[in-house]
Amino acid sequence: MTDDSRIAPWRAFPWWTLAATPALAAHTVPVYDPQTGELLVLCDTRAYLLQTKLLTTSLLAKLNRFTGAPQVTALRLVLASTSVVVTGPAGWADEQLVEDVLLETWHDLVQDRGPLHLLAVRHVEAAGEVGDLARRWAETNDQPTEPVRCDGLCGCLDLGVGPDHSHPPLTDEDLAARLIKDAGLVLAFIDHRVLDTQIADAAERARIPVRRFTA
Secondary structure, eight states: OOOHHHHTTOEEOTTHHHHSOHHHHHTEEEEEETTTTEEEEEESSHHHHHHHHHTHHHHHHHHHHHHTSOOOOEEEEEESEEEEEEEOOTTOSOHHHHHHHHHHHHHHHHHHHOTTOEEEEEEEOOTTSHHHHHHHHHHHTTOOEEEEEEOTTTOOEESSSOOOOSSSOOOHHHHHHHHTTTOSEEEEEESSOHHHHHHHHHHHHTTOOEEEEEO
């Protein structure tokens, strides 16, 4: 996932498994910055981020007791990955722009949230669309993907447990709202397809950051 050049000057913090519960340790990755004394803790879900936050005071006390000195000045808690919705039509001409935007976005996330942070590409599964280009970029750069299957008959989203057909057919607005749920950023590549604009608009209404790119 990463290499020494990305981690430096950070390093793993072995006392974390002594201070945290086994369950918490299994769902978090600590990375220590010796220059500031800050311990970055990457949590794989929001639930474990909240649990770690509630235990911050006791964890700091335990860590500094185990290390023999008060060298951990603070815990900074972040999710291990940020879900980035990538949407755009088939036939998008500038494939290099898509790759450059994703690389820049990933770089910004790493700068803000630490060298181990991941960009999780969320896209509607459709061959040839911009989301498909983003999926290939993620696979090449060892980043996770969050493919969303859209049932062709009614627009149901299949998030891995099968589509739910117990409702009227989904509108494009419904699809947009479901796609952006819990996302951290939307990258919308827009030409003449209404859906991509609707996804970007829905994200802005939900106060999710959006970057728009037009053909």
